[in-house]
Amino acid sequence: MRRFTELTSTAVPIERPNIDTDQIIPARYLQKPRDGTLGQYLFHDLRFRPDGMPDPLFVLNQAPYREGRILVAAQNFGCGSSRENAVWALQDYGFQAVIAPSFGDIFRNNSLKNGLLPVVLPAGVVGGLLHLLQEKPGEAVAIDLASETVRLPDGTVHRFEIDPFARHCLLNGIDELAFTLSQIGEIESFELRYGRENF
Amino acid sequence: MSTEQSSGPRTMYEKIWSRHRIIERADGQTLLYVDRHLIHDGSAPAFDTLRERGLAPRAPGHIFGVPDHYVPTDTRDVRAIADPEKRFMVESLTENAAGANITLFGLTDRRQGIVHIIGPEQGISQPGMVIVCGDSHTATHGALGALAFGIGMTEVAHALATRTLWQAKSRVMRIVVEGALAPAVTAKDVILAIIATIGTAGATGHVIEYAGPVIAGLTMEGRLTVCNMSIEAGARAGMVAPDEVTFAYLQGRPYAPQGRDWERALERWRGLVSDPGAVFDREVTIDGTTIAPMVTWGTSPQDAVPIDGRVPDPDREEDAERRQSMAQALAYMGLVPGTKMDEIPVDRVFIGSCTNGRIEDLRSAASIVKGRKVWPGVEAWVVPGSRVVKEQAEAEGLDRVFREAGFAWREAGCSLCLGTNGEVVAPGQRCASTSNRNFVGRQGRGARTHLMSPGMAAAAAVSGHLVDVRRVMAGA
Numbered sequence: 258m259r260r261f262t263e264l265t266s267t268a269v270p271i272e273r274p275n276i277d278t279d280q281i282i283p284a285r286y287l288q289k290p291r292d293g294t295l296g297q298y299l300f301h302d303l304r305f306r307p308d309g310m311p312d313p314l315f316v317l318n319q320a321p322y323r324e325g326r327i328l329v330a331a332q333n334f335g336c337g338s339s340r341e342n343a344v345w346a347l348q349d350y351g352f353q354a355v356i357a358p359s360f361g362d363i364f365r366n367n368s369l370k371n372g373l374l375p376v377v378l379p380a381g382v383v384g385g386l387l388h389l390l391q392e393k394p395g396e397a398v399a400i401d402l403a404s405e406t407v408r409l410p411d412g413t414v415h416r417f418e419i420d421p422f423a424r425h426c427l428l429n430g431i432d433e434l435a436f437t438l439s440q441i442g443e444i445e446s447f448e449l450r451y452g453r454e455n456f
Numbered sequence: 457m458s459t460e461q462s463s464g465p466r467t468m469y470e471k472i473w474s475r476h477r478i479i480e481r482a483d484g485q486t487l488l489y490v491d492r493h494l495i496h497d498g499s500a501p502a503f504d505t506l507r508e509r510g511l512a513p514r515a516p517g518h519i520f521g522v523p524d525h526y527v528p529t530d531t532r533d534v535r536a537i538a539d540p541e542k543r544f545m546v547e548s549l550t551e552n553a554a555g556a557n558i559t560l561f562g563l564t565d566r567r568q569g570i571v572h573i574i575g576p577e578q579g580i581s582q583p584g585m586v587i588v589c590g591d592s593h594t595a596t597h598g599a600l601g602a603l604a605f606g607i608g609m610t611e612v613a614h615a616l617a618t619r620t621l622w623q624a625k626s627r628v629m630r631i632v633v634e635g636a637l638a639p640a641v642t643a644k645d646v647i648l649a650i651i652a653t654i655g656t657a658g659a660t661g662h663v664i665e666y667a668g669p670v671i672a673g674l675t676m677e678g679r680l681t682v683c684n685m686s687i688e689a690g691a692r693a694g695m696v697a698p699d700e701v702t703f704a705y706l707q708g709r710p711y712a713p714q715g716r717d718w719e720r721a722l723e724r725w726r727g728l729v730s731d732p733g734a735v736f737d738r739e740v741t742i743d744g745t746t747i748a749p750m751v752t753w754g755t756s757p758q759d760a761v762p763i764d765g766r767v768p769d770p771d772r773e774e775d776a777e778r779r780q781s782m783a784q785a786l787a788y789m790g791l792v793p794g795t796k797m798d799e800i801p802v803d804r805v806f807i808g809s810c811t812n813g814r815i816e817d818l819r820s821a822a823s824i825v826k827g828r829k830v831w832p833g834v835e836a837w838v839v840p841g842s843r844v845v846k847e848q849a850e851a852e853g854l855d856r857v858f859r860e861a862g863f864a865w866r867e868a869g870c871s872l873c874l875g876t877n878g879e880v881v882a883p884g885q886r887c888a889s890t891s892n893r894n895f896v897g898r899q900g901r902g903a904r905t906h907l908m909s910p911g912m913a914a915a916a917a918v919s920g921h922l923v924d925v926r927r928v929m930a931g932a
């Protein structure tokens with residue numbers, strides 16, 4: 258899993274709420290191999306017109322945002338289908354963090370497990386940030402995971418919360434599977450108890 | 457911090473949770489034991505992860521696999537899948553299952569079908585179980601009184617390798633549907649009405665327990681339809697207390713306990729229901745008597761209105777964000793505010809999916825179709841949720857009813873619900889669909905989806921436009 262400690266980067270605003278995982282990566286690309294190139298399908302149907310040409314109105318096609326590593330989204334980002342490909346596509350494109358007032362549950366989980374940092378900030382703060390980024394495209398945001406803070410272009414600093422275990426894993430780039438495998442003795446003794454009374 | 461030890465009244469969720477709790481981490485996350493793990497033809501990346509780490513599935517006897525998302529529904533020949541990447545998804549499931557001794561209901565197996573249809577159908581999913589599947593509609597299985605989670609690919613690899621899953625304890629929301637349903641109002645209308653009431657994020661962070669006389673009065677298949685769409689309200693899982701309806705449904709199914717085991721299981725299952733006085737974090741009450749046949753107008757399942765309603769007007773919406781997203785949805789859907797819902801013409805009809813691809817769904821649709829014809833120019837499909845459903849329908853002559861009316865009668869799979877197998881609704885086409893999601897591009901790029909019950913979809917097929925199924929039944 259990718260490590261995440263701190264990051265300062267251009268913030269890329271996506272204003273519409275309820276961006277579901279179908280919009281993050283359309284279903285017809287789900288069978289594409291996971292080889293680091295899923296970024297080309299990210300937001301595909303928003304990014305490209307039906308004739309295949311980039312839609313100049315879409316934020317990722319606009320010059321100030323080319324190098325953006327932080328996505329700023331509206332409420333309920335990543336709702337819908339559980340496809341983890343949505344996280345991989347964001348990461349393959351280059352995103353390392355998403356800031357939003359709320360996330361789809363499974364998407365948020367999947368992000369943490371892959372080292373894409375989901376940052377929840379109050380709706381008012383995110384709304385203000387989206388507005389500011391419209392006024393001044395290309396402004397940067399700084400995220401520090403150790404202190405769980407975000408510094409916005411206007412200089413304000415906001416705290417966010419991330420569950421401590423996920424934070425430990427992110428900071429050190431270790432994943433849950435390795436941790437669980439170290440607990441296999443506990444699982445086996447549970448099974449001995451469980452087997453007698455259950456299925 | 458955990459309350460499970462307390463001797464006070466407990467919810468069904470708490471009971472199942474505490475029975476499966478292995479250890480807890482300092483942050484409160486719990487390692488849960490997994491009883492059943494269902495896999496489908498999107499699981500290849502998880503097996504890749506296992507191979508990379510030199511791991512194998514830990515308990516293959518409790519894992520069941522079935523191809524559904526990438527399978528063609530006009531043939532059962534894997535070689536007929538033209539796209540090599542899609543074909544690989546189906547073939548790799550076969551290989552991965554064989555390599556790990558996992559039971560597979562392959563494409564030509566009589567038990568093949570959509571993963572959420574076959575779990576209950578085969579009796580693999582049972583009350584009190586923790587069930588996981590790398591698919592967001594896994595909540596379906598909760599209708600049997602199980603705790604069923606949709607999980608991501610990293611979690612699939614984790615569950616394969618360890619037979620466990622890390623979970624934060626959810627809050628529990630009880631949704632009580634009071635009263636009784638009017639004639640021709642179905643489980644699909646109930647869940648669409650619930651989502652329209654609480655919103656797509658209404659149950660975020662919660663597990664839903666559906667209760668009350670309307671839920672208790674639903675058949676098992678109806679309850680499966682309700683629980684199926686729990687994720688559409690943002691819930692981690694949805695469940696219904698097991699009762700005689702549940703037990704009657706399960707008894708005699710291939711993987712259900714038999715003989716003395718059945719008796720013992722019944723005893724255990726009866727103890728699962730939430731104790732009287734158990735406290736829910738949130739309670740929502742819906743009046744079942746007021747629910748009408750529902751249809752969606754927008755690009756979120758919460759955009760549902762009664763069929764006698766109209767396309768809403770964004771300008772009447774107070775909230776600016778909501779106004780904007782409504783306008784976007786209407787632009788995508790090609791709809792004008794104020795249009796009567798039952799005047800919206802359709803190009804396609806899809807009856808199927810894990811929401812409404814069961815035998816009762818097909819019976820209900822067939823009862824509308826019988827003696828009528830699909831409206832000229834409308835392309836209408838029935839895609840049974842499983843081979844078992846298909847054969848049952850054929851034994852009842854339903855296939856003839858559909859075919860004679862002009863429907864295509866197809867093989868089992870996900871098909872037009874998601875279009876990953878290449879079967880899609882064309883850009884700009886409007887589809888009356890019994891599936892669960894009307895998201896932008898869900899049924900194909902530019903496809904316009906209206907969600908509804910099987911009876912309503914059948915009524916649309918024979919009328920050429922959205923219509924109140926009760927009007928068609930009355931012969932109007």
Ligand code: SF4
Binds near residue numbers: 809
């Ligand atoms: S029928 Fe649709 S919702 Fe159900 S598992 Fe298949 S693709 Fe997913």
